Amino acid sequence: MSGIFGVVSKKKSCVDELFYLGDYHSHLGTQFGGIALSGKSLTRRIHNISGSQFKSKLQQEYRLLTGNRGIGAISYEEQPIYVKSRFGDFCIVVNGWVNNRKSLAKELFSKNFSFSETSNNRVNICELVSKLILQRDCLVTGIEYMFSRIEGSISLLILTKKGIFAARDKQGISPLIIGQNKESFAAVTETTAFPNLDFKVVKELMPGEVVFLNREGMSLQKAGGQNLKICAFLWIYTGFPASSYHQRNVEKVRESCGRCLARQDKFKPDLAAGVPDSGTAHAIGYALGKKVPFRRPLIKYTPGYGRSYLPSLQNIRDLIAKMKIIPIKEMIKGKKIVLCEDSIVRGTQLKNYTLLKLWNNQAKEVHVRIACPPLLFPCIFNYSTRAKRELITRQAIKNLAPKGQRNMSKYVDENSSEYKKMVAWIATKLGATSLKYQRIDDMVSAIGLPKSKLCLYCWTGKL
Ligand code: SF4
Structure with missing residues (x-):
């Protein structure tokens, strides 16, 4: 997942707004954070944020930049890309993934x-997208052409000397949402960025x-279609709790899942x-639904720690995961606990650093409840950290059924x-008293959009 953001302002400078819009997308990426501004000229800054957050990397230098239009990205690849073209100079950021990247590059x-930019020796997707766009007569027809050529999904922002093109x-x-305040228009992946600005x-x-x-405002360049297939996993895990997509707030959906x-x-x-913090809202919903107390027997010690998946x-990663979660014995000993989590990928951290801590502190029973169905397929629409062979479901299937x-x-x-x-095998592997996953129709009804408008590929393998 990546996050993109942009702002155009009537004020002399939009750098503060751009910086904080970026900061509120920090949870969406762990590798690169970058911004570009258009003032007298186009300028950009890109940082590797794997060792520290976007905010700490950029807070010294962003005030030195000038301009009243800007875009940025928190991403797995270096962005924004600066392009000199027959349409004039522009900067571009993208959110998504291109499965046919190799054949298009060829x-x-x-x-x-x-291509001048590469990521891990692969062609940079943002640069590839910009080159596809340049195959047509103007940026808008170029975007349409790019959409027709890629397999995957790309949303983008293009910063020119006159303004910003936003395309979903x-x-x-992935969402792309336009906001307005007294003096500015903004485009964001996450509406979490809006209230405080x-x-x-x-x-x-x-x-x-x-x-x-x-x-002057916003003008339509190309009408959108109705064939929505928004990622359901946004509401389960990747989205920030304060965000809403298609009027469905993430925190409220998570409570409904519980x-x-x-x-x-x-x-x-x-x-x-x-499981802190990803299972918290689901657990609150469970407690409200069951009329039992919501408690925090496991506390996450956040000061001083980055995200657990940062180190390669x-x-x-395991050591950080172990050290971050601290059990409170007084809340665990002798208790029949329902432990909620958003999803299970590999299951190793859930087993070794969560359940084991509950057992070591003499829990009586630990019933694990997962807010979505079993993850069976890696994402094909966005950068995914889960390889098929790593999924605990695939390990279960490998053990339960011979090849073929x-x-x-x-x-x-x-x-x-x-x-x-498969679920029983995973429960044993985790060491849980019981394990239940959300039923797919329950997850869909918790989200509140028609099933046909959601991408459920992770769980069904169907588009
Ligand atoms: S495959 Fe899964 S993570 Fe990827 S877009 Fe679809 S629901 Fe979201």
């Missing part, structure tokens, strides 16, 4: 294009929609707790014996 090489990906996988939502772009923002989980259980635990070495006899649709079906065996 095609462009054959037309004598070259053709299926609406006094922005109000004026428009949520539809799939494939393109608008242009300048000092209430749905509570309805699945016949027994009453002594307390509901969340697994043993360092693994019918994935059976593991998607919550009523099949294969699904039940």
